[in-house]
Amino acid sequence: MSAAFRLFGAETSAFSTKLRSYLRYKGMDHEWIARTVDTEADLNQLARFRTLPVLVTASGYAVHDTTPTIEALETDNPTPEIMPNDPACAMLAVILEDYADLWLSKVVVQYRWGRKKDQKDAANRAIDEYYGENVPENRKELEKISIEQMTERMPLIGLDKEMGGVVEKSFKRFVKLLNAHLEKHLYIFGGRPSLADFGIAAQIRQLLMDPTPAKIIEKDGAFIKAWVEFMDDPKPGGPFDPIKDVEETLKPIFAKEIAVTYLPWAAANLEASMSREDEVQVTLAKDEVSHKPLKSAARSFRDTRRKFAMALEGDNTEDLLAFLEKTKSDTWLRRPERDDSEGEEGGKRRRRRGRRNNRRKPGNDDNTNASAENPADDQTAEPVSDGAGAEVPKDD
Numbered sequence: 345m346s347a348a349f350r351l352f353g354a355e356t357s358a359f360s361t362k363l364r365s366y367l368r369y370k371g372m373d374h375e376w377i378a379r380t381v382d383t384e385a386d387l388n389q390l391a392r393f394r395t396l397p398v399l400v401t402a403s404g405y406a407v408h409d410t411t412p413t414i415e416a417l418e419t420d421n422p423t424p425e426i427m428p429n430d431p432a433c434a435m436l437a438v439i440l441e442d443y444a445d446l447w448l449s450k451v452v453v454q455y456r457w458g459r460k461k462d463q464k465d466a467a468n469r470a471i472d473e474y475y476g477e478n479v480p481e482n483r484k485e486l487e488k489i490s491i492e493q494m495t496e497r498m499p500l501i502g503l504d505k506e507m508g509g510v511v512e513k514s515f516k517r518f519v520k521l522l523n524a525h526l527e528k529h530l531y532i533f534g535g536r537p538s539l540a541d542f543g544i545a546a547q548i549r550q551l552l553m554d555p556t557p558a559k560i561i562e563k564d565g566a567f568i569k570a571w572v573e574f575m576d577d578p579k580p581g582g583p584f585d586p587i588k589d590v591e592e593t594l595k596p597i598f599a600k601e602i603a604v605t606y607l608p609w610a611a612a613n614l615e616a617s618m619s620r621e622d623e624v625q626v627t628l629a630k631d632e633v634s635h636k637p638l639k640s641a642a643r644s645f646r647d648t649r650r651k652f653a654m655a656l657e658g659d660n661t662e663d664l665l666a667f668l669e670k671t672k673s674d675t676w677l678r679r680p681e682r683d684d685s686e687g688e689e690g691g692k693r694r695r696r697r698g699r700r701n702n703r704r705k706p707g708n709d710d711n712t713n714a715s716a717e718n719p720a721d722d723q724t725a726e727p728v729s730d731g732a733g734a735e736v737p738k739d740d
Contacts (some may be wrong), residue, residue, distance in 0.1 A: 348402055349367065349372065349373065349375070349401060349402070350375050350377055350399070351363060351376050351377065351399050352377045352378075352387050352398040352400070353398075354378060354473060354474075355473060356469060356473060356550070357396040357397060358449065358546040359396065359445075359546065361549055361576070362543060363399060363414070364397075365542055365546065365575055365576060366410075366414055366417075369542075369577075370424070380473070381478065390404065391406055391408070399413055411441065411644075424580050425536070426537065426538055428584040429584055430585075430586045430587050431660050431661065431664060432587040432660075432661075432663040433586070434655070435651070435652060435664050436540070436598075436664075436667070437532070437533060437538040437540040438540075439673075439677075440532065440539075440544060441539045442543075442606075445543055446606065446610060446645065447511070447514070448515075448518075448543075448544065448547035450501060450503060450511050451512070451514065451547070451557075452550045452554075454508045455515075455557040456550070456554050457491070457498060458498075458503075459556055462555055462556050463491045463494075465553075465554065467490040467494075468483075469553065470490060471483065471487065499635075502624075502635035504635065506632075507633045507635060510629065513631075514601065514605045514629070515557065515560070517600060518597070519560055519561060519565045520565075521597045521600060521601055522544075523564060523566065523568050524593050524596070525590075526567040527567045528593055530581050531571075531578075532544070532590070533584050533585060533590055534582065535580065535581045535582025535584065535585070536578075536581065536582065538584070541571075545571065545572050546575075548561070548572050549575075552569065587663045587664075587667065588663075591667060595667065595670060598667070598668075599673075602671070603671050604628065607673055607677070608628060608676055609624075609633075610645040610676070611645070611676040612624050613626075613637055613641055613642055613645070616637040616642075617637040618646075621637060622636065622637075623636060623637075624636070624637050624638075648677070649678075649679055653679070
């Protein structure tokens with residue numbers, strides 16, 4: 345009997361391994377199908393877009409975007425839980441997963457395609473995975489084309505020289521902070537993996553493949569490295585912890601990293617996108633950066649803001665607000681007042697569409713909502729954030 349799900353992906357795709365890790369944790373019947381020259385034709389028939397991963401249901405319906413896919417699968421597969429039962433921890437897990445999808449994915453692209461040695465390793469790794477033992481004789485040409493394609497895409501996701509420097513400093517800071525946290529906790533929120541663990545571990549798994557960031561993790565992230573290996577096929581080791589048991593080492597991650605890089609950047613990008621501005625200008629940890637608005641990233645952060653607003657409507661919000669105010673993270677999560685009613689109404693229309701599509705189950709044939717992973721209905725959008733995986737040129 346065939347598996348309930350087929351997961352097309354690649355070991356060089358963070359979002360592919362993120363979803364695979366989730367399916368393994370849930371014990372959900374699935375078949376992992378690596379994207380290769382032999383599976384390319386099947387993948388093209390099933391996939392809506394040229395992005396990985398592609399999760400295919402038994403009925404043949406294909407979905408791409410991991411966050412709404414996981415949310416939909418959670419409806420029918422609530423155990424083992426991936427959302428902490430502490431309301432504050434649950435919202436922080438959402439923020440951290442978005443940090444992984446929107447920010448750490450930039451870190452991966454920067455390190456993978458920003459230096460010649462890392463470029464060469466990454467291109468050849470992708471070629472080997474795609475062609476297997478049948479690599480064409482023009483390997484050097486394929487390597488060159490792969491590197492050119494990926495480096496040309498970097499500015500399209502805002503990765504110029506200035507932004508590249510910012511994300512590299514950000515990562516070095518994050519490694520030390522996360523390692524200190526994991527030294528005291530099996531997973532980010534206690535004894536079992538949360539949504540945040542799946543998102544962050546998948547991105548760092550990619551960074552461990554590349555020489556330059558791998559050295560940083562080897563030096564300052566011993567506990568991170570062990571955690572990433574464990575997250576490939578995670579098992580629950582105990583219950584989630586309440587916020588009071590994790591905040592001592594979690595607060596520095598937000599105060600010294602999340603609140604000075606990802607949150608101000610995501611908020612500025614969203615505002616520029618909604619205002620139809622030509623450029624995002626923002627100061628991140630004392631560094632000024634600018635780039636064109638990234639529409640798919642804006643959609644993703646807008647959804648995070650929506651979830652934050654919903655969290656504030658629930659019970660026991662005191663711990664969440666205290667944590668975010670203490671770490672100076674709350675300002676970026678609150679939607680600013682607007683004077684432009686026309687722009688506001690446009691934002692409302694787009695938010696309603698995003699909410700509707702994000703609740704779709706994988707069995708529904710409506711279009712998948714565009715996101716950081718999948719530009720979908722935005723033909724002018726930047727390349728998917730999982731652009732760390734090389735687009736292997738075909739040997740036609």
